């Protein structure tokens with residue numbers, strides 16, 4: 001196993017499956033199966049999930065809503081997604097804990113780093129909800145922050161595209177995929193991997209990022225075993 005402790009970042013939109021909004025339970029079950037495969041190998045798995053399938057603060061602000069209010073709504077959306085994922089994982093027989101950056105003791109533990117690490121050591125999947133707990137941040141930044149805090153070996157950004165391309169592969173048929181890139185190359189080529197706050201935090205803390213297609217069977221397992229899947233961004 002190449003990576004012993006991973007931080008898996010899933011976007012809220014990934015949970016929509018083919019729907020326009022909300023949560024696709026079949027997609028959740030598929031993810032639970034993929035995650036179970038790596039947990040059974042002995043890999044320690046922490047997950048940060050987005051909220052874009054339910055609410056984004058920026059979208060609310062564009063329609064006249066207070067940005068801070070909207071961002072808190074977005075953070076709550078990530079807790080809803082986290083609870084849904086927790087349910088699917090537990091159904092698949094995986095032990096889990098949900099920790100929230102905003103205290104809500106009826107549904108989640110508060111985020112406590114040492115406790116999160118202890119859960120991981122015991123083989124429990126830890127889901128971090130409510131992002132960083134602060135407005136004006138994203139769940140990519142939350143994922144990077146938590147990954148650094150718990151000492152993850154890598155951040156795995158599961159998307160619907162199989163890596164980083166020189167142009168948008170959904171718009172340009174000739175787009176070329178990179179197998180690996182340095183942080184400097186991503187910056188120079190102005191490639192979109194994560195937002196700049198998250199990207200800088202990863203770079204400064206020497207935390208590698210792998211962008212990969214989470215919807216492809218077995219991909220997560222292959223990455224954990226060290227196979228060259230997706231695009232690796234490293235020093």
Ligand code: UDP
Pocket residue numbers: 010011012013049050051052053055056057058070071072073074075077078130131132133134135136137138139140142
């Ligand atoms: N959010 C926030 N602070 C955080 C993380 C998230 O305010 O630390 C809010 C923000 O409004 C964001 C929304 O929660 O738009 C959902 O998160 P994100 O857009 O990162 O989700 P994703 O795009 O991964 O689905």
